[in-house]
Amino acid sequence: MTRGFALLLGLVLCVGVGALAWATEGFRVITSQGARQLSIARHPIPVPNVRLVDQDGHTFSFADYRGRTILVDFIYTRCPRLCGVLGDDFRQAFSRSDAKNDRVAFLSISFDRADDRDTLRFYADRYAAKTPGWRVAMPCDAHGLSTLLQTFGITVISDGMGGFVHDGTIYLVDESGRLARILDPGTRIAAGHP
Amino acid sequence: MNTTRALVPVAWGMLWIARAPLEHEMALHMAVQLPLLIGVGYMLATFLRPYEPRWFAESDWLGIPGLLLVVFATSFWMLPRMLDLALSEPWIDSAKFASLPLLAGLPLGSSWPRMPGLGRAFLWANFIPKLGAIGGLYLAAPTRLCAYYRLDQQAAAGIALIAVAIVLGTCWSVIVFVGSPPFWSRAGIRRQRARHEILEAGE
Amino acid sequence: MTGIEAVGSRSRINATAAVRAYLATCGIVLLLMMLLGLTMRLAQAQWIDVEPNLFYVVMTMHGAGMVGIAGLGGAAVMWHFVRRYVPVSTAIFVANLVFFLIGAALILGAGFIGGFAGAWTFLYPLPGHSGGLWSANGAAAYMAGLLVIGVGFLLLHLDIARGIISIYGGLGAGLGVKQAFGFAPEKDGPPPAVAAATMAAISNVIGIVVGAVVLILSLVNLYAPSFTFNTLAAKNLIYYFGHTFINVTIYMAVIAVYEILPVYTHRAWKTNRVFYLAWVLSTLMVLTVYPHHLLMDFAMPTSILVAGQIISWLSGLPVLLVTAFGALTNVYRSGLKWDAAAGLVFMGVAGWAIGIIPAVADGTIPVNSVMHNTQWVPGHFHTYLLLGMMAMMLGFMTYLAGPKSPSHLAPAGVWLYLIGGTTFVLAFLAAGSASVPRRYAVHLPAWLAYDRAGSIGASLAVAGALILIVRFLVSLRSPIDATP
Numbered sequence: 001m002t003r004g005f006a007l008l009l010g011l012v013l014c015v016g017v018g019a020l021a022w023a024t025e026g027f028r029v030i031t032s033q034g035a036r037q038l039s040i041a042r043h044p045i046p047v048p049n050v051r052l053v054d055q056d057g058h059t060f061s062f063a064d065y066r067g068r069t070i071l072v073d074f075i076y077t078r079c080p081r082l083c084g085v086l087g088d089d090f091r092q093a094f095s096r097s098d099a100k101n102d103r104v105a106f107l108s109i110s111f112d113r114a115d116d117r118d119t120l121r122f123y124a125d126r127y128a129a130k131t132p133g134w135r136v137a138m139p140c141d142a143h144g145l146s147t148l149l150q151t152f153g154i155t156v157i158s159d160g161m162g163g164f165v166h167d168g169t170i171y172l173v174d175e176s177g178r179l180a181r182i183l184d185p186g187t188r189i190a191a192g193h194p
Numbered sequence: 195m196n197t198t199r200a201l202v203p204v205a206w207g208m209l210w211i212a213r214a215p216l217e218h219e220m221a222l223h224m225a226v227q228l229p230l231l232i233g234v235g236y237m238l239a240t241f242l243r244p245y246e247p248r249w250f251a252e253s254d255w256l257g258i259p260g261l262l263l264v265v266f267a268t269s270f271w272m273l274p275r276m277l278d279l280a281l282s283e284p285w286i287d288s289a290k291f292a293s294l295p296l297l298a299g300l301p302l303g304s305s306w307p308r309m310p311g312l313g314r315a316f317l318w319a320n321f322i323p324k325l326g327a328i329g330g331l332y333l334a335a336p337t338r339l340c341a342y343y344r345l346d347q348q349a350a351a352g353i354a355l356i357a358v359a360i361v362l363g364t365c366w367s368v369i370v371f372v373g374s375p376p377f378w379s380r381a382g383i384r385r386q387r388a389r390h391e392i393l394e395a396g397e
Numbered sequence: 398m399t400g401i402e403a404v405g406s407r408s409r410i411n412a413t414a415a416v417r418a419y420l421a422t423c424g425i426v427l428l429l430m431m432l433l434g435l436t437m438r439l440a441q442a443q444w445i446d447v448e449p450n451l452f453y454v455v456m457t458m459h460g461a462g463m464v465g466i467a468g469l470g471g472a473a474v475m476w477h478f479v480r481r482y483v484p485v486s487t488a489i490f491v492a493n494l495v496f497f498l499i500g501a502a503l504i505l506g507a508g509f510i511g512g513f514a515g516a517w518t519f520l521y522p523l524p525g526h527s528g529g530l531w532s533a534n535g536a537a538a539y540m541a542g543l544l545v546i547g548v549g550f551l552l553l554h555l556d557i558a559r560g561i562i563s564i565y566g567g568l569g570a571g572l573g574v575k576q577a578f579g580f581a582p583e584k585d586g587p588p589p590a591v592a593a594a595t596m597a598a599i600s601n602v603i604g605i606v607v608g609a610v611v612l613i614l615s616l617v618n619l620y621a622p623s624f625t626f627n628t629l630a631a632k633n634l635i636y637y638f639g640h641t642f643i644n645v646t647i648y649m650a651v652i653a654v655y656e657i658l659p660v661y662t663h664r665a666w667k668t669n670r671v672f673y674l675a676w677v678l679s680t681l682m683v684l685t686v687y688p689h690h691l692l693m694d695f696a697m698p699t700s701i702l703v704a705g706q707i708i709s710w711l712s713g714l715p716v717l718l719v720t721a722f723g724a725l726t727n728v729y730r731s732g733l734k735w736d737a738a739a740g741l742v743f744m745g746v747a748g749w750a751i752g753i754i755p756a757v758a759d760g761t762i763p764v765n766s767v768m769h770n771t772q773w774v775p776g777h778f779h780t781y782l783l784l785g786m787m788a789m790m791l792g793f794m795t796y797l798a799g800p801k802s803p804s805h806l807a808p809a810g811v812w813l814y815l816i817g818g819t820t821f822v823l824a825f826l827a828a829g830s831a832s833v834p835r836r837y838a839v840h841l842p843a844w845l846a847y848d849r850a851g852s853i854g855a856s857l858a859v860a861g862a863l864i865l866i867v868r869f870l871v872s873l874r875s876p877i878d879a880t881p
């Protein structure tokens with residue numbers, strides 16, 4: 001054993017622990033989703049003012065919600081699985097929320113370019129979504145969609161059966177239009193959150 | 195000699211070209227691409243051995259620092275977050291292609307021969323079940339750990355890792371249980387007798 | 398390179414000193430842990446006042462400490478004798494003790510400073526759900542302590558396995574597989590100590606690496622609670638590790654019987670085909686029985702759990718039978734002069750054999766539905782650990798202390814230990830058949846009679862152990878070559 005041993009060992013330990021700490025945000029996350037959640041909680045980011053069109057065919061943008069908190073989920077109307085859970089959850093929370101209380105709004109955004117006003121309408125009716133409290137909407141153009149996916153950090157991949165795989169996370173946009181929180185995947189707001 | 199050396203850049207280059215198909219499946223990414231990248235570095239180590247600096251050979255006592263580096267580098271690239279980043283950020287994937295051969299394969303090749311048998315056994319005994327456990331977690335996880343892989347791909351990766359762990363574990367147990375030469379063979383019995391006598395003479 | 402030399406060293410003096418250091422540690426910790434046990438018993442008997450929160454800390458420390466030193470004591474017995482037959486490293490043996498002491502410090506800190514009281518089995522996800530009783534750091538220190546101890550034992554068993562392979566060619570030969578199936582003459586078989594050490598190495602290496610996996614997963618869960626895993630799978634892994642580790646302590650300690658009794662009877666321990674077959678069968682059972690129970694079934698029927706537990710207890714049966722039978726034939730008409738060491742070692746075999754009976758009873762499902770989670774369970778394992786395993790270890794200690802140390806007190810120590818220990822375990826068993834639950838800090842008035850009888854028995858056992866251990870510690874003053 002030489003002095004070099006202690007040195008080398010120390011070096012390897014520092015670099016190794018440092019790299020792992022970097023990759024896990026200080027040993028708190030192991031997934032990219034977790035990392036993003038943590039970074040948003042610390043530094044909320046402004047949501048770009050993308051224009052969307054809702055189930056009634058009206059266009060609107062995020063700026064229209066200033067002063068209100070929005071709960072946002074990302075869906076596609078043909079979804080046979082997760083979106084049903086999300087829809088039910090939003091329906092329960094929406095039906096309980098006071099109609100006059102306009103401090104909280106719900107917004108379901110489709111990431112499927114194959115969706116159109118009719119399919120949005122269909123989805124909205126299925127879960128009793130009513131504008132303006134709960135809009136089921138899609139960005140007006142492909143550019144708006146990619147901006148949104150980028151900002152919210154959403155990865156949508158093909159499920160190999162003509163549909164998509166996504167993780168059904170709920171996002172919170174605060175009064176000043178910033179993406180402020182990403183709820184834990186699997187969190188259901190009707191159960192009392194947040 | 196030179197042609198075998200050429201294997202290293204060729205294998206590396208082929209892995210780089212095959213990047214997209216291998217990374218498309220989580221199982222191939224984890225159980226094929228990462229080990230092969232380490233293998234490239236391991237090969238490199240066998241060619242570089244004559245040029246190994248003295249101070250390094252001396253400081254790498256029993257191969258401990260080198261193998262610790264291997265443990266860190268491999269754990270780092272197996273994190274679900276790093277798998278994701280390797281797919282979304284080209285520069286991270288390049289970092290992976292550089293660091294797995296150089297920071298995992300190369301030290302593995304140079305430090306492993308320095309590690310005494312007991313240390314190697316210790317590493318195997320820890321590595322095999324942990325590989326199986328990671329596989330089990332992937333297989334059983336109800337949610338996706340990577341944004342770029344579906345749940346079924348994740349489960350397939352889990353099965354692949356478990357399979358590797360089972361194969362390694364079986365090989366290892368057979369070797370330690372049966373021994374080489376196997377204890378029932380003539381050579382095995384002769385060797386055992388001889389060892390017995392040496393030991394008795396030494397007492 | 399000094400390290401490699403150290404790994405190969407077989408210096409005799411160091412080795413005996415190391416065994417003494419092990420036994421001194423075991424003796425002192427055993428006494429302290431017995432006092433913790435007595436504290437629990439006295440508290441249940443309502444003779445002293447112990448806060449329930451503290452009771453569970455004490456219970457956790459008692460469980461972990463006892464299991465730990467049972468392993469350490471077994472390792473001392475095994476190593477001391479097995480090195481007569483195979484080359485082993487003193488450095489690794491000493492390293493194990495160092496790892497143990499570091500781990501023990503972490504565990505004690507976790508309990509008495511961090512307040513960790515999740516029982517020695519750290520059943521996931523309990524460590525992370527303390528309801529405010531202990532912090533994540535407390536739980537983490539406990540689990541890190543276990544991990545550190547595991548590293549030491551893993552190295553020790555691997556080193557012994559390596560030694561066995563270097564002489565016998567493989568672990569199969571170390572176990573006597575050839576002899577067991579009649580492929581080789583019985584006289585060429587490994588000595589009993591080697592067969593036992595082989596079995597201990599195989600079982601404990603697997604048990605420990607499995608334990609390390611759950612420990613690491615639980616540690617990750619402590620700090621990243623969103624990372625969870627299947628609770629049932631975790632429970633299986635933990636029990637696989639726990640059962641194996643505690644069972645292996647007796648396979649290690651039993652080497653004291655194989656090596657010490659023949660010294661007294663002047664008859665070699667008979668190793669025949671049945672003996673090897675028993676060791677092979679017990680090994681196979683330990684290896685194959687539990688894994689089928691590790692399948693990631695989402696809802697494992699309790700019957701499978703119970704059946705699995707029984708089989709894992711029964712897996713020791715072949716070895717127990719050949720050992721008990723071997724001990725009887727070895728002693729029978731040998732004209733041996735009983736003394737404290739021989740008596741303790743023999744008591745160990747008897748305690749082990751008797752301790753299995755309540756396990757078999759507990760295993761039968763109709764009985765189990767009444768007895769499970771009653772004090773019947775501690776009754777069973779205290780019988781084979783206190784009167785079996787620990788008796789063998791105390792016998793080894795007494796044997797090492799040698800005849801030169803004051804010996805007039807030793808028989809008194811043995812009798813106190815035997816009578817007190819028997820009373821103590823009978824009180825548990827009786828309470829168990831009256832359905833007194835285990836792991837209750839506060840007992841109903843109707844149960845106090847058992848608790849008081851148990852306390853009295855436990856006090857006597859502590860006194861007996863105190864005599865034997867002090868006698869051993871005193872003997873340490875004599876130079877090393879005075880010991881056998």
Ligand code: HEM
Nearest residue numbers: 431434435437438460463467516517782783835836837855
């Ligand atoms: C004088 C000696 C001893 C006394 C007074 C004693 C006392 C006790 C008591 C009162 C309990 C709790 C019973 C309950 O659940 O209500 C207990 C549990 C336990 N004891 Fe002992 N004990 C002694 C020796 C030993 C020995 C020698 C070992 C092992 C080598 C041991 C291992 C354990 C274990 C593993 C538990 C289970 C802890 C748990 O439930 O988590 N004990 N003991």
Ligand SMILES: [Cu+2]
Nearest residue numbers: 079081082083
């Ligand atoms: Cu969906």
